[in-house]
Amino acid sequence: MKSKNTAFIYTEDFLQYSFHEQHPFNQLRLLLTKELLESEQALTAEDIVLPKSYSEDLLLTIHAKEYIDIVKRASAEHPVSFESFGIGTTDTPSFPEMYDASFRTVTGSVTAAELVMSTQVNHALNIAGGLHHGFPDRASGFCIFNDIAIAIQYIREHYQAKVLYIDIDAHHGDGVQHCFYDDPNVCTVSIHETGRYLYPGTGKTGERGVKEGFGFAFNFPIDAFTEDDSFLETFSSIEEIAAYFKPDVIVSQHGADAHYLDPLTHLHCSLATFEEVPKRIHKLAHQYCQGKWVALGGGGYDIWRVVPRAWSQLWQIMNNRENFRGEISKKWLHKWQKQAPVPLPTTWEDQLEEYKPIPRHDEIVETNQRMTEQVMKFITNHKNE
Amino acid sequence: MLVKDIMKRDVITITEEDTVATALQLLQKHHIRHIPVIDEKKQVIGIVSDRDVRDASPSILDAERDETILTRSIKEVMTSPVVTTHPLEFFEEVATIFYQKEFACLPVVRNKQLVGMITEKDMLQTFIQLTGTHSPSTQMELKVPDRVGVLADVCQYFKQHHIKIVSVYGYPDPKTAGYKVLVFRIQTINPMPVIRAFEESEFDILYPYLEDQDEI
Structure with a gap:
């Protein structure tokens, strides 16, 4: 293993995690991101690490045997439906190689975790991972196996490190929260659009963990149409949570669906949020964890205009480089514009063409501030004791 | 119950x-x-x-x-x-x-x-259980005329899109007489196809709510 700062976990086989042509979860975004980085000369063959092979027992650390077998059957018997396991639904229909593709995603995230924990690299990124809705016994919200929970469990079992999990996907990180809800060594933090209208509906401020894990789950449900300023203001609280929890490693999920162009959510952030958030996590990783940081992908359904830029910026920042500015590689635009159903952005910054001003801006900012105060009361009270 | x-x-x-x-x-x-x-x-x-x-x-x-x-x-x-x-x-x-x-x-x-x-x-x-989230789902509200079979008509849309209904309740529309509001929790992260279908139907979808509709 080469000694380097940051690993990019990747194999073209990640793209086989594909439900069908019309499905909104489209891993072509992985290739788009990788090629964008290559076109910008920001990613070389040396940076790329293939996912290692692991025994299937890895899945059993989080998932029920019965469910794993169902996923195997769904792969073999496609098209097929096992509704009580969430397989064969509109969200997670069966597809051939479903099991292999899902398992590969998991090995990618575990590889990232292992490289970081064994200090072979400082940071590792697996943009194929971040499938935070997977539950131990069922698929949900495009997610089959929960690669995040498995990677965190791997860290717990092999390194006994305290894990701070940060989830910026527009949807609540329900599966990961569920898996570590009673665990005081894994602190889950999710910032997401309120579940009032958005899937999965959970992630309320009062969800704080149970038993030993009470006080180690934090949820920041922000209002629909939240913009950069308020998103980042809310995110600042995570710095306080890090100070309170003192993690040994950070695992972060970088869903890019809080962007205003995303078709599935109502948040209204721009690329600026996706430049700033990685910088802050990077800083926390060095401040508390000697740099140990495992970053993963997540949601993101505007795969042409949003995801490749957002995840490329993440990679830049993980590599301690300035984020990209100005024009986007002509080579990349030239190649992909032919296939894209929309005009691709030509600059790294959003030009805000389709940006709708939000008349309720001030009210939303205030609502989010009140919500944040409510969530942070736990730590504020803790300090005053 | x-x-x-x-x-x-x-x-x-x-x-x-x-x-x-x-x-x-x-x-x-x-x-x-x-x-x-x-x-x-x-x-x-x-x-x-x-x-x-x-x-x-x-x-x-x-x-x-x-x-x-x-x-x-x-x-x-x-x-x-x-x-x-x-x-x-x-x-x-x-x-x-x-x-x-x-x-x-x-x-x-x-x-x-x-x-x-x-x-x-x-x-x-x-x-709370009746109206709340007991499994991952998306909330959707519809304003519908209060007539025989309206619930069945609305549910057809979910059936056609192969979406399971997690819970449903209804109440008289406070603004328009003769209408009801039906509140569904549906088991999907991607309600867009069914939303588009409702937009072309006779039913008013109250989702996603507009930026500035609160006239309390």
Whole structure:
């Protein structure tokens, strides 16, 4: 293993995690991101690490045997439906190689975790991972196996490190929260659009963990149409949570669906949020964890205009480089514009063409501030004791 | 939903010979506000609330506190007779009793014997469950004309899109007479296809809500 700062976990086989042509979860975004980085000369063959092979027992650390077998059957018997396991639904229909593709995603995230924990690299990124809705016994919200929970469990079992999990996907990180809800060594933090209208509906401020894990789950449900300023203001609280929890490693999920162009959510952030958030996590990783940081992908359904830029910026920042500015590689635009159903952005910054001003801006900012105060009361009270 | 589905079965009880001090202790220890008073046949003969006990307790403002009050019997402070309910009663019936009589709790009695207790808190929890999130789902609201078969018509859309309904409730539209609002929780992270279908239908979709529609 080469000694380097940051690993990019990747194999073209990640793209086989594909439900069908019309499905909104489209891993072509992985290739788009990788090629964008290559076109910008920001990613070389040396940076790329293939996912290692692991025994299937890895899945059993989080998932029920019965469910794993169902996923195997769904792969073999496609098209097929096992509704009580969430397989064969509109969200997670069966597809051939479903099991292999899902398992590969998991090995990618575990590889990232292992490289970081064994200090072979400082940071590792697996943009194929971040499938935070997977539950131990069922698929949900495009997610089959929960690669995040498995990677965190791997860290717990092999390194006994305290894990701070940060989830910026527009949807609540329900599966990961569920898996570590009673665990005081894994602190889950999710910032997401309120579940009032958005899937999965959970992630309320009062969800704080149970038993030993009470006080180690934090949820920041922000209002629909939240913009950069308020998103980042809310995110600042995570710095306080890090100070309170003192993690040994950070695992972060970088869903890019809080962007205003995303078709599935109502948040209204721009690329600026996706430049700033990685910088802050990077800083926390060095401040508390000697740099140990495992970053993963997540949601993101505007795969042409949003995801490749957002995840490329993440990679830049993980590599301690300035984020990209100005024009986007002509080579990349030239190649992909032919296939894209929309005009691709030509600059790294959003030009805000389709940006709708939000008349309720001030009210939303205030609502989010009140919500944040409510969530942070736990730590504020803790300090005053 | 029936009372037996939501009532508490492990009930803390007291007898009429017990003292006010015992009641006070039980209320504090178990974080409850009411204790049914039963006889040797487990029949409910009274109920004692935290307020009954408080009223009987010496005031902290009294210069000389008469602690002997605490040795008085429950019989002297309890409320009797008691309104009770039955395990097979509908829960909304109990809600009506709570609302009309301003009670916060009812003993559940079957064959004259105490079998459970149902409190305002249990009732609220049931409402939260009925309207809330019990499995990952997306909320969607529709304004529909109040006519025969409208629910069936709306549900066809979900069926066609192969989306499971997690929960549903409806109420009369507060703004337009002759219309109802149906609130669904549907099991999908991607409601866009069904939303588009509803947008082309006769039904008004109240999702996603507009940026500035709050005219409270």
